[in-house]
Amino acid sequence: MYEHGSTHPADSTSPTDHTAAAGGPAEHRRSPFRRAVVRRVLPAVVAAGLGVTGFAGLAHGTPAGPSAAATKLTRDTATAATTVSARASGAGSVRRAAAADFPTWGTRWVVHATTDAGSPAVGMINKTAPGQDRITADYQVDTGRKVCEGSACSTFMAHLTGPVTGFLSVVAVDIPQDRLPGVPVQGGGGQPQPGGSRQEMLNRAATWLTANNGSQVPYSQAKVWKDGYRQDCSGYASMALGLPTPGTNTVGLATNRGITRPLALGELKPGDLLIDAAGDNNNRHVVIFEKWNNDAHSSYTAYEQRGGHGTDHRTLTYGLPGGDAEFKPYRPVTFGD
Known part of the structure; x- marks a missing residue:
């Protein structure tokens, strides 16, 4: 198991976690x-x-x-x-x-x-x-x-x-959103707008690695970044997915079927999520899967917003055999598969 606090991010996901931050949890609990x-x-x-x-x-x-x-x-x-x-x-x-x-x-x-x-x-x-x-x-x-x-x-x-x-x-x-979850967005000319593909999602995730004057966006459960998203892990994932600001919470990412659906570990593709939605705001977490590091699938590279560090792009084993079993894989429904 990870050590809570500095090495594993706290995520503001309980019904009262965000009351002091802009756009608190009431937005996600009541339409x-x-x-x-x-x-x-x-x-x-x-x-x-x-x-x-x-x-x-x-x-x-x-x-x-x-x-x-x-x-x-x-x-x-x-x-x-x-x-x-x-x-x-x-x-x-x-x-x-x-x-x-x-x-x-x-x-x-x-x-x-x-x-x-x-x-x-x-x-x-x-x-x-x-x-x-x-x-x-x-x-x-x-x-x-x-x-x-x-x-x-x-x-x-x-x-x-x-x-x-x-x-x-x-x-x-x-x-409770200002747009329809899971429904494709098109431009006025009938062409898909940027933000719908897996690669575009990963590109958005990567922007926070250098958004703070060349450094990563710092972690915070109470603050929002310049783009309007909370600076915790679920706010970061919401930003990458293009969800409405300030972002949903970890529980919402895992349970709202208008946002994600569960899938098998072996089905993970770039842009899918691994989510630990159990516990409280000190141990819930979400990371964005990018790629497997080897044919044995013993580790993967992911984007995450973690406590004590901020935005990161690193090798992880959350959800894998021998890793943290609380993490489960989910697929954003916006990808259409």
Whole structure:
């Protein structure tokens, strides 16, 4: 076993670990979209689905039925087994193997023809009741234009394949993130944006080795780095994966099936994670697998953010026979395999 403290990183992963840091654990324990919302009334023409040209701001209209706060919402994210074909106006044609399924909240969210929130409406989600519809989405686009409802904000628009085909603000989706977990991100031209591949993940991990004026980013459970991510191991892994700032915690990385799934040790590929999610914030840890060091798989090279040192790139045996058995392998679902 490793020695806790200086040689093995402390990771802020308990429900109260991050309360003193920016973006504490409440973000990961309670959805920011589950709240009472002060509604704004859109013109009747929008509610009728005739268009929202000239309207800037919210993407939904007058509520019907009980408020979002009174709606019992689920947190599950499932994957449909069918192949979908997405066609976006001005974004070309793309093909995806599966669409991800998510719950929604609130009422009368407008689905738009394009990623422009001012584009014509092509349908509506939750017409008569809060959270009435679940949506399926095969990709999402970072528009760079923020849409907010209450304290929940997102620049992402999800391309829906059901129950309506079109684009919907991710603010309407009942998840604790500002983007859809495990759903590919595309640019406005229909091409994948940087950050989706294993190598791009490893490249991001490597940036913290020299980000501190040529030195590694120092370890901290309470501080965030210049890019907005916590300076502990789970914040570091979240940064490499491109998850929302300040990053989820180690338990979230291991248990949120919208982020990772378990796999066998022999299936490890570059960019996969080895996670010890047991214990408390003094011994939980996550490292980013890069490569096996030999054919016998007796050690591997990994990136990690460890206590007493900071960002490191070194040989490890966590999770291997003879190493720390608490570490289990996981695959980020963003890789699609």
